[in-house]
Each structure stands twice: as structure tokens, then as C-alpha cells.
Amino acid sequence: MLSRVADRVYWLARYMERVENTARLIEVTSAVQLDRPTRTETGWSILVAITGSASHYAAVDTQNQEQAVCRFLISDAKNPGSIYQSLAAARENARTIRDIMPPKTWELINEAYLYTREELTGSLSRSARGNRLRRLVGHCHRLSGLLHSSLSRGEAFEFRRLGMNLERADMTTRIIDVRASSEIETDSPAARQGYWRSILRSLSADAAYRREMQATIHREAVLDFLLHDTHFPRSLVFCLEQMVAALKRLPRNRRLQVYLRELTHRFSRNVDRLSSDERLSEYLDNCQKDLGQLHELIALTYFSLDGHRRRRQQ
Amino acid sequence: MPIDWKSYRSPGCFDELITPSGRARPGAGTLCQTLSNLSDAELGERKSAAELAIRTMGITFTVYSEAEGSIDREWPFDIIPRVIQAQEWGTIERGLKQRVKALNRFIDDLYHDQRILADGVVDEQVIKNSKDFRPECRGISPPHGVWSHICGSDLVRDESGEVFVLEDNLRVPSGVAYMLENREVMKRVLPELFAEYPIRPVDDYPTQLFETLSSLTEARRPTVAVLTPGIYNSAYFEHAYLAQEMGALLVEGADLTVGRDHRVYARTISGLTRVDVIYRRIDDLFLDPKVFRPDSVLGVPGLLRAWQEGNVALANAPGCGVADDKLVYTYVPDIIRYYLNEEPLLSNVPSYRCNVLEEREYVLDNLDQLVVKPVSESGGYGMLIGPRASKKERSAFARKISQAPRNFIAQPTLSLSTAPALIGHHAEPRHLDLRPFILSGSDVHVTAGGLTRVAMVKGSLVVNSSQGGGSKDTWIVGGDLPGDSA
Numbered sequence: 001m002l003s004r005v006a007d008r009v010y011w012l013a014r015y016m017e018r019v020e021n022t023a024r025l026i027e028v029t030s031a032v033q034l035d036r037p038t039r040t041e042t043g044w045s046i047l048v049a050i051t052g053s054a055s056h057y058a059a060v061d062t063q064n065q066e067q068a069v070c071r072f073l074i075s076d077a078k079n080p081g082s083i084y085q086s087l088a089a090a091r092e093n094a095r096t097i098r099d100i101m102p103p104k105t106w107e108l109i110n111e112a113y114l115y116t117r118e119e120l121t122g123s124l125s126r127s128a129r130g131n132r133l134r135r136l137v138g139h140c141h142r143l144s145g146l147l148h149s150s151l152s153r154g155e156a157f158e159f160r161r162l163g164m165n166l167e168r169a170d171m172t173t174r175i176i177d178v179r180a181s182s183e184i185e186t187d188s189p190a191a192r193q194g195y196w197r198s199i200l201r202s203l204s205a206d207a208a209y210r211r212e213m214q215a216t217i218h219r220e221a222v223l224d225f226l227l228h229d230t231h232f233p234r235s236l237v238f239c240l241e242q243m244v245a246a247l248k249r250l251p252r253n254r255r256l257q258v259y260l261r262e263l264t265h266r267f268s269r270n271v272d273r274l275s276s277d278e279r280l281s282e283y284l285d286n287c288q289k290d291l292g293q294l295h296e297l298i299a300l301t302y303f304s305l306d307g308h309r310r311r312r313q314q
Numbered sequence: 315m316p317i318d319w320k321s322y323r324s325p326g327c328f329d330e331l332i333t334p335s336g337r338a339r340p341g342a343g344t345l346c347q348t349l350s351n352l353s354d355a356e357l358g359e360r361k362s363a364a365e366l367a368i369r370t371m372g373i374t375f376t377v378y379s380e381a382e383g384s385i386d387r388e389w390p391f392d393i394i395p396r397v398i399q400a401q402e403w404g405t406i407e408r409g410l411k412q413r414v415k416a417l418n419r420f421i422d423d424l425y426h427d428q429r430i431l432a433d434g435v436v437d438e439q440v441i442k443n444s445k446d447f448r449p450e451c452r453g454i455s456p457p458h459g460v461w462s463h464i465c466g467s468d469l470v471r472d473e474s475g476e477v478f479v480l481e482d483n484l485r486v487p488s489g490v491a492y493m494l495e496n497r498e499v500m501k502r503v504l505p506e507l508f509a510e511y512p513i514r515p516v517d518d519y520p521t522q523l524f525e526t527l528s529s530l531t532e533a534r535r536p537t538v539a540v541l542t543p544g545i546y547n548s549a550y551f552e553h554a555y556l557a558q559e560m561g562a563l564l565v566e567g568a569d570l571t572v573g574r575d576h577r578v579y580a581r582t583i584s585g586l587t588r589v590d591v592i593y594r595r596i597d598d599l600f601l602d603p604k605v606f607r608p609d610s611v612l613g614v615p616g617l618l619r620a621w622q623e624g625n626v627a628l629a630n631a632p633g634c635g636v637a638d639d640k641l642v643y644t645y646v647p648d649i650i651r652y653y654l655n656e657e658p659l660l661s662n663v664p665s666y667r668c669n670v671l672e673e674r675e676y677v678l679d680n681l682d683q684l685v686v687k688p689v690s691e692s693g694g695y696g697m698l699i700g701p702r703a704s705k706k707e708r709s710a711f712a713r714k715i716s717q718a719p720r721n722f723i724a725q726p727t728l729s730l731s732t733a734p735a736l737i738g739h740h741a742e743p744r745h746l747d748l749r750p751f752i753l754s755g756s757d758v759h760v761t762a763g764g765l766t767r768v769a770m771v772k773g774s775l776v777v778n779s780s781q782g783g784g785s786k787d788t789w790i791v792g793g794d795l796p797g798d799s800a
Contacts, residue, residue, distance in 0.1 A: 002569050003581045096545050099554035099564055103370075155583065251584040302583045 001155040005100060007303035008093040009156050013163030015090035016109070019083050020140040021171035022051065022073055023133040028202030029178055030126060033066075035194045044069040050174050052288075053081045067123050074133075075121045083120065083136070087113040102150040105143065112139035161246040162298060169239035170291045172226060173284045175202060196222045208232045223280070224271045236287065240264050243294075256297055263290055317350045317357075317741045322734060324743040325773075328475040330396050330733035341791045342397045344510050349394065354739040360503050361736060364393050367499045389492060390784035392735040393503050396746065396766045400514070400792025406469070406477060406750070407760045409660030412650060414465050414752045417482065417637050419653040421461040424636060425451045435652045436645050439669070443720050444642075445690055446485075446635035448598065450605060454622055454631075457530045458756055461634040464523070464593075465752045466490070466764075470663070471731035478663045478728070480747065482646070484638040485630060486595050489765040490751050491552035492785055494519060494559075496765070500787040514762035514790040519751070520559035526755035527560075527591045530627035536590035538562040539570070539580060543596050543612045553595050562593070572616030578626040591627045592617075598632050640689040640723050641667060664726060668719040677724040678715065681708045684724040686715065699775065701727050730775055733786070735768055745769045747777050748788065763788030 025047060033043050044065040048057045056079045057072055076082045080089075091113045094106045119132050151157050176199065196217050200206040205226065212229060213221045229235040233242075244260050247253040267287060274280045320336040331342045338346040352360065368388050398406075423430050424441060431438045441447055466487025468480040497516050501508060527538050540562050542553035557564035563580055570589065571579050579586035594601065600610040602618040620626045636642065644665045647658045666673040666684070677684060686698040698711040715722050734741035750764030767777035770784040777783040 001583050002563060002565060003583055004566065004569050006583045099558045 001159075003303050005097055006155065006159045007299075008097050009100070009159040010163035010298070010303070012090050012093040012097070012109075013160040014167040015086040015093065016140055016143060017164050017167035017171070018081065018086045019090070019112070020137055021168070021175070022081070022083050022086070023137050023140075024202045025051070025171070025175055025178065026070060026073060027130065027133060028175060028198050030130065031198040031202070032178070032195050035191060035198065046178065047073060050177050051081055053079055056080065066126075070129060071123065074129075075116070084113075084116050087116055097156075100156050102146055104146055104150075108139065108143045108146060112136060112143070115139060155250065158246040158249050159302075162243055165239040165242040165246075166291055166295060166298075168234055169236050170288055172203065172234050172236055172239070173287045173291075175199060176223070176226060177281065177284050192219075193217050199226075203234050205232060205234060220271050220275075223274060227271070228268060236267055237264065240267065250302075252301055256294075256301060259294060259297055263294065266290065315739070316353055317734075317739075319346055319350060319741075322741055322743070324732045326473065327729045327743070327745070328471050328473050328731040329743060330398075330471075330731055330746070331394075332734065339397070341399045345395065345397060345507060348504070348507055349741070357736065357739055360393055364391055364499050364503045367502045368495075389495070390770060391496060391499060392744075392768055392770070392784055392786040393500070394734050394736055394741065395500060395504075395787040395789045396733050396748075397789045397791055398763060400790055403763070403790045403792075405659060409479075409658070410467055410750060410752050410760050411758050412654065412656060412659055413467065413479065413482070413646065414462065414754055414758065416650040416653045417465070417484065417646070418460050418462055418754060420642075420649045421484075421631075421634050421637050422455075422459045423653075425454060425461075425633060430649070430652055433652070435648050436642075439720070440639070440641055440645070441636065444636050444639050446598070446633070446639060448633035448636070450618060450622070451631070451633035456631045457627065458754075460530075460754045461631040462637070463526055463530070463629040463631075463754050465754070466749045467752065469660075469748045469750065469764075470728055473729050473731075475731070476661065478661050479646070480663055480728075481640065481643060482638065483749075485597065485635045487749070487751065488549040488552055488595075489749055489767075490519060490761070491555040493751075493761065493763070493765040493788070494555075496785060496787040511789065511791050514792065516762050519761055520556060522753055522759045523556065523593075524560040524562070526753040526757070526759070527562075527593055527627070527629055529755035529757070530629060531590040533590040537580070537588060538591045538593065539565045539589050541565055541567070541570070541592050541594040541596060541614075543600070547595070549595065556593070563589070565589075567596075567610075567612045567614050570614045570617070572614060572620050576616065576620045576623050576625050578614070578617065578620050589626060591629065593629050598635060601628075601632060635690075638690070640665075640687055641669070641720065644723060663728065666724040668715050668722040668724065674715065674719050677722075678712050681712060683727060685727050686711060686722055686724045689721055689723060699727065733766075733768070735770065735784075735786070742772070744772070745775050745777070746786070762790045 029043060029047055047069050048054050051073065053072075072079055073082055075084045077085060079085060087109070091106075091109050094101065094109045098106050116136060120136065124132070147160065151160070178199075196219060197206065200209050200217070200222060203226065208231070209217075209222070209225050212231070213225055225232065225235065227236045230237055230241070232238055240260060240263060244257065244264075247256050247260065269283065274283055319332055319338065322332050322336060324332070324334070331339055331346060333339055349357075365388070368391055420430065424447070428441075430436050431441060462484040464487060466483040466489060468483070469477050470480045471477055493516060524538065528536050538560060540553050540557040540560075542550060542564060544550065544566050547553070554564055556562070563569075565580060569581055571581060571586070573579055573586070578589045578592070580589050596612050599606045600612045602613050602615060603610045604615045605618045606613070617626070617628075618632060621628045621632065643662065644667055647662055650656060650658045666677050668674045668677055677686065680700075681698070682700045684700045686700065688696040698707065700708065703711070730745040730747060732743035732745055735744040746766050746768045748764050748766050751761045753759040766786050766788045768784045768786055769775055769777045769782070771782055774782070
């Protein structure tokens with residue numbers, strides 16, 4: 001497979017995953033905010049930092065935090081990480097690899113793109129926003145279903161698996177981060193439990209959690225589940241295992257395999273050691289940095305045209 | 315109201331399906347009968363079926379628009395096929411093979427001994443002033459002596475029904491993917507007719523193309539790549555389609571690199587992979603920034619040298635555009651006689667060379683009756699259609715001709731043949747042409763029919779898809795045909 005094509009499949013998967021997860025992130029924040037007896041505006045602005053897009057946010061009107069942040073994350077054409085921009089990028093990528101993806105792929109992405117452009121712009125009421133984001137997530141699911149049922153298990157499939165799981169792992173840590181950053185001292189135990197439930201729900205993890213960890217919802221158990229469960233497809237460890245499986249079927253994978261083993265070891269830190277929110281935040285930050293490194297290594301191994309040139313000159 | 319062929323009239327042109335007395339031509343009987351048996355509603359259903367098939371099959375062409383950037387349009391398609399009898403097609407096929415064989419000999423000669431110029435058959439000036447003659451190609455001998463491996467020649471009929479060659483596209487002719495997809499669409503739209511007609515299949519083209527390309531290398535299991543300028547090219551759909559059908563790599567310039575060994579490699583996830591044959595869909599001047607346009611990002615530095623050394627086959631070969639020049643076209647009958655010692659089986663449209671004084675004077679005096687074409691353009695751009703142009707446009711064009719006579723030829727305005735197209739629920743005559751594709755490697759193949767392009771606008775003669783043209787399926791029908799007496 002051409003490096004360029006692999007690069008585009010990988011990024012297509014990342015962008016689509018990012019779209020879905022950004023929608024989830026906004027949903028969970030809404031839910032957390034609603035559960036709070038007194039509204040705090042900081043709950044929204046923290047999203048900008050969590051999505052790593054603070055440098056693009058400065059110019060945005062900050063009168064109404066909720067509206068401003070949501071517009072920024074959903075429809076802002078100047079935010080390269082916004083849902084709209086991610087879909088635009090996914091659409092361009094899908095267009096250039098139409099010959100190797102199932103025929104309907106481009107059409108589905110194009111539909112999601114047009115839907116976002118038409119229905120998810122401007123200021124939306126909370127309920128309209130929620131409904132439309134859920135529909136958008138539905139679009140994403142249709143694409144996943146299509147690819148799952150009709151994309152041959154060849155190299156394209158493995159690059160998609162790499163991109164999707166890397167983005168997913170990254171976003172799971174960010175979604176946990178929302179929770180960790182919005183808890184305040186005065187919250188009641190019931191409220192705290194409520195936040196953790198919202199997190200699970202936003203990752204469609206509530207039922208799986210209950211089956212695995214019984215009914216009680218508390219911090220350590222939720223963290224353990226979202227970070228270390230080996231069956232739930234959005235847990236950090238599960239995503240890493242998927243990447244290991246994908247790499248097994250790709251050439252020149254040795255350095256990456258070694259690095260992934262290292263990451264799996266590092267990420268499996270006992271949740272008891274994440275008891276303070278400070279520790280947790282630091283841990284999540286490090287996870288995100290490590291995943292960033294992993295991306296660099298994937299790009300260098302498979303996509304970087306200059307990487308090839310260097311290797312040949314050696 | 316179902317289609318009534320008795321009331322269908324071509325405006326004084328030869329019609330492909332219906333005689334002037336409203337009867338179906340030989341071979342078209344069953345087709346016309348079937349169509350007139352359909353009610354308006356049924357016709358509408360068939361038409362929607364075609365549109366749906368085109369949408370779901372993703373058959374598009376790319377148009378650049380200011381608002382949207384580059385957008386894919388669905389391929390405009392007419393559901394009434396064009397029918398050509400196998401016997402007539404046999405003659406056309408032989409004529410095309412003859413023509414392409416002679417043209418390849420001509421190009422090979424130009425880059426070697428130039429005997430044809432020395433013998434005075436073709437004027438030396440024609441080559442000296444050609445912007446597509448590449449000195450870099452002199453002395454190179456591509457495999458089998460073939461330069462134009464994929465040729466698309468445009469055929470038209472005049473009012474008597476005689477077939478003429480309008481032009482030969484020897485550089486990077488496009489349209490063949492649409493020919494293939496048109497057939498797929500038709501099979502969905504009028505499946506009952508395929509059971510009744512012995513229609514020659516067209517779907518062997520990708521295999522033949524792959525064999526043609528493979529015959530250009532010694533490699534036993536060659537790696538073939540289709541080199542595309544990228545998604546913004548209007549024919550990108552076709553590039554992707556052909557690559558997929560052939561199991562070839564679809565590459566852009568940046569995907570390829572030429573090593574210090576002057577071999578061509580593709581950048582893949584496994585490292586560098588040797589490429590043996592490149593079906594290039596970019597023009598000569600963009601192929602290699604080291605040799606041609608230094609600003610080209612579409613090409614591959616060092617590619618020409620790799621080709622010159624025989625390390626990679628390029629199809630079509632660089633420099634083959636020299637025979638694509640419309641002034642050269644006017645010499646093709648002489649070229650056939652010179653190299654093959656045969657009489658041309660297909661006629662040229664009579665043409666006037668503006669670089670010859672007497673002919674130029676005739677052209678300037680009769681601009682209102684002639685079509686004037688720039689010699690090195692394709693796609694219908696830059697033409698003057700005399701009878702349809704204003705006086706002002708004609709005198710502006712006359713000045714252009716006088717300033718650079720070598721750049722123009724003129725032809726009488728042909729009344730292109732028509733065929734019925736479905737407009738609403740009615741069959742109306744629309745002008746069309748035909749582009750068959752000729753493959754030359756160790757063997758020569760001609761497509762069964764080709765791409766029929768239709769000017770969908772009433773009275774228009776412009777069939778190019780970039781300018782409002784559509785297309786229809788082309789049926790070569792042979793053997794005993796049921797229902798011919800209809």
C-alpha cells in the first residue's frame with residue numbers, strides 16, 4: 001500500500017472518531033452542568049483546554065461561555081479540531097481514497113458533512129444541540145457499520161484500526177479529564193456519583209460497566225473500567241490491544257510493537273495511585289503525550305516520505 | 315404518450331437509429347419497438363433507474379466551481395443506446411488499427427531518421443514548429459516501436475452516413491471508464507434487451523489495457539502504476555476506476571521517486587517498491603521537473619532519464635503528442651500510404667491548412683462556413699464555429715489566423731449525425747460523435763464501440779462533458795438480429 005494512501009486512511013479514521021467524540025464531550029459536559037445545583041461557567045471553558053485547542057480560541061466572543069465554546073467546538077471554521085473542520089478534512093481524505101474504500105464511504109461522510117454544515121451552525125438551544133449531535137453520532141455509527149461489514153481485512157483496515165483506536169484512547173482520557181477538572185469541593189457525594197454516571201453514559205459504557213462492576217458507581221471502579229477493562233471497546237487498554245493486533249498484520253512493525261508494549265505497561269498503573277485529582281490529571285496528561293509520541297512513530301514508520309529518503313541514504 | 319417513431323425527425327442529418335421515413339435502421343428494430351412499447355410512466359421509471367444506478371455506482375466527473383471548490387457531478391447519461399451493426403464496425407475497426415499503426419510508425423520515424431520529412435511527404439516545418447515535438451526523445455526506441463499505446467480517435471458521420479475521423483487523441487485520451495460504466499448502467503435499465511440482442515461486450519478493456527501495459531516490460535510480474543494529477547483533475551474518477559480494475563497502484567507524483575540507479579520506486583508502507591510501467595495521465599510538460607516545467611509538482615524528478623534508459627515504460631511515451639497536432643492530422647492519409655503502402659480505410663474530414671497561402675486565403679474568405687480549430691488544443695476549446703459566430707467574432711478570429719497561421723486548420727461545418735435522446739418523455743434528435751479506444755503494445759485491440767458523446771442541448775454540436783455534453787451506451791450488434799423488419 002502506498003504511504004500516502006495509508007496516511008489518508010489513518011487520518012480519515014482519526015477525524016471521524018474525533019467528530020464522534022467531540023460530540024460526546026459536549027454531551028457529557030451538558031449533563032454534568034445540568035446536574036450541578038449552581039451553574040459555573042468554568043465547566044465550559046475547560047473543554048477548550050481539554051481538546052487541546054486553546055491557541056485557536058482566543059479570538060472567540062466569551063459573553064456566553066456555553067454558546068461560545070459549543071460554537072467553537074462544533075462549527076468554527078477557524079478551529080482545525082472543530083466537528084465541522086474534522087468532517088471537511090475527513091471528506092477530502094475519503095475522496096482521495098475512494099478507490100480503496102467501500103463505495104458508500106464517501107457518500108456517508110459527505111452526508112454527515114452536509115448535515116453539520118446545515119443543521120449545526122450558529123447558536124443552538126440546548127435541546128436542539130443535543131438532538132442534532134446525537135443524530136450526527138448516528139451518522140458516524142452508520143459509517144462504522146459500513147466499514148465493519150464491507151471493508152476487506154487488508155492493510156486499509158489495519159490503518160483504520162490504528163487511527164481509530166489511537167484517537168479513541170486519546171479521547172477517552174480527555175473525557176475523563178472533563179470530569180476530573182469539573183469536580184469541586186462542595187459537591188455532595190450524590191452529585192459526584194452523578195458525574196461519574198454521566199461519563200459512563202457519554203462513552204456508552206454504562207451498561208457494560210454495570211455488567212462488569214455491578215451497580216455501584218464510584219470513582220475508582222469507573223476509572224479502573226475506563227482505563228483497564230479488556231472487553232469494553234473504548235477503554236484505554238482495549239484500544240492499545242487493538243493497535244497491537246493491527247500492527248501484527250503490518251510490515252516493519254518492530255519498533256512500534258516495542259513502544260506499544262511499553263505504553264501498555266505504563267498505562268496499567270493501579271488506580272489506587274490515582275486517588276487525588278491532581279495525580280489523575282497528571283496521569284491523563286502523560287497518557288495523551290505518550291499517545292502523541294505513538295502517532296509520531298507511526299507517521300515516521302509508514303507515512304513520512306522524508307523518512308523513506310533518509311533511510312535510503314543511510 | 316409513448317414514443318412514436320413516425321413523428322421523430324432528424325433535422326436533415328443522418329440519424330443513427332431512425333430512417334428519414336421513420337423506420338428503425340437495421341439492427342435497431344427490437345430496440346425501437348421495445349422503447350415505443352413503454353408507457354410514459356415506464357419510461358420515467360427506466361430513466362430514474364439509470365439516475366439511481368449512476369448515483370449509487372458513484373459515476374462522476376469533476377467540475378471546478380468557485381463556490382464549492384472542486385465538485386463531483388453525476389455523469390449525464392441518456393438511456394437510448396446507439397446501435398452500430400457489427401459488419402460496419404468491422405470496417406471501422408480495421409481502419410482504426412491501420413491508422414494507429416501508421417501514426418506510431420510516423421512518431422518513431424520522427425524521433426529517428428525522419429525519412430518521411432526527407433522524402434518530402436510531410437513538410438518539415440510542420441515538425442519544426444510543433445510545440446509537442448520533444449528533442450529529448452530523439453534516438454529512443456520504446457518497446458515494439460509503439461509510442462501511443464492508448465489512442466482515442468473521434469469519429470463522426472456526415473449527412474450521407476459516411477464515417478470520418480475528426481481527430482486522433484494520442485496523448486492522454488479520457489472517457490473509457492464512462493464507456494464501461496455506461497454499459498453497466500444499461501444492463502440495469504433495459505436488461506430485457508440484452509437477452510434479445512447479440513451485443514458485443516466491452517468489459518474486457520481493463521484486462522486488455524493491463525496486458526498492453528505489461529507487454530512494455532520484461533518483468534514477469536510487473537508493477538503497473540496509474541499516475542494521476544490528483545482528485546482535482548476532471549478525469550480522476552477514471553484514473554481511480556482503471557487502477558482499481560487493473561489492480562494497479564494509483565499514484566500521484568509525490569508517491570514516486572527515482573533512485574540513483576535511475577529506476578522508479580513507489581513509496582509504500584513496506585518501503586520502496588520498484589515500478590515497471592507507468593500509465594501516466596498527466597501531460598508531457600509536467601512529467602519531470604528536471605527536464606520540462608521546473609515548477610511542476612505533479613511529476614517525478616528524474617522520470618524522463620529513467621525512461622530514456624529503459625528502466626521504466628511510460629504509456630503513452632513522452633513526445634507522442636507530436637502526432638496529436640491537428641496540422642499533422644491533415645497528413646494522416648499520406649502517412650498511412652507512406653508507411654503501410656495501403657489506402658486509408660477511414661477518411662479524414664477535408665481540412666484546410668492555414669499555413670499554406672492559398673488554403674489560408676480560402677479559409678479567410680469562407681470563415682462563415684468553416685470550423686476553425688487551433689492545432690494543439692483538445693476538449694473543444696478555442697474553436698470558431700463559423701456559421702454560429704458573430705461577424706465580430708469572425709473578424710477577431712481572422713486576425714488570429716493571420717498572425718499565427720501554423721496554429722490553425724479549418725474544416726467544413728459537418729452536420730454531425732443524430733440519434734434519439736430521451737428528453738422528458740419524448741425522443742428528440744441530438745448530435746453525437748464516437749470515441750473508440752485503440753490499445754497498442756505487442757498486440758492491437760480496439761474497443762467494441764467506444765464512448766458515444768451527445769450534445770444534450772438542442773441543436774448544439776458540442777459534445778464535451780466539460781461543456782454540457784452527455785453520453786449513451788454504444789452497442790455493436792451482430793449475427794442474426796430478431797425483429798429487424800420492424
